[in-house]
Amino acid sequence: MEWTDICVNLTHDSFKRDLDAVVERAADAGVRWLLVTGSDEKESGRSIQLAESYPERMRATLGVHPHHASQWQDQTGYRFAEDASHPLVVAMGEMGLDYYRNHSTPAAQRHAFEAQLELAADLGKPVFLHEREASHDFGDILQRYRDRVPAAVVHCFTSDAHALDRYLEMDCHIGVTGWVCDERRGQELQALVPRIPEDRLMLETDAPYLLPRTLPKGLPHGRRNEPAFLPHIGEHVARLRDVSVDALARSTTANARAFYGLPE
């Protein structure tokens, strides 16, 4: 079985000490590809370096997360435009809107989001998108650019049926994390997961965040999530969709291959 984790924040400090072991465990668990997420200018540069160290296993994205939107400058765009020509850079993002935390003001978030969509459109790159508690503004902005970017994935989908329908109408892919394993706040997502078309669904851990709550307590690395846990999320999603685990691994990896242009 081959899985693809479309969101791993491997440049996070918590992976500094045992990165090789984390990558090894992911491989042992059947996680074939890791998409290393860029979340600000510095981390995006490090994502490329990481992918260069593991070119058979990793690809990188370049983006400024809505939490860091206030850091966006024209200069960031110039730097990304240059770095995006690197052969291991497969998408722009993460980018988007997060009105749940508002670490940057909504206005700054909208500005950075639009600037990055504009850049992705110019570069002809797929976009990796983050939306939390902001589906209305997010949908309106994305609508204006959707025809100009080749593909778009709304990662860590946690919104409602209305937003899901709107994103699917815009021909977006949908990323599902271990949020779906949460017995309380994951309920709405559990109900929506069967409605995502097979050719639009991809899986992700969002490691080191969002450790699936259905994993046993007392893991050796505490609350840190890692890509080796992706099959656990996959098993949960397969049950909800009433398909075999094997079929889900195959379809979600095929979707990721096509979306990001990953080699066999």
Ligand SMILES: [Zn+2]
């Ligand atoms: Zn995110």
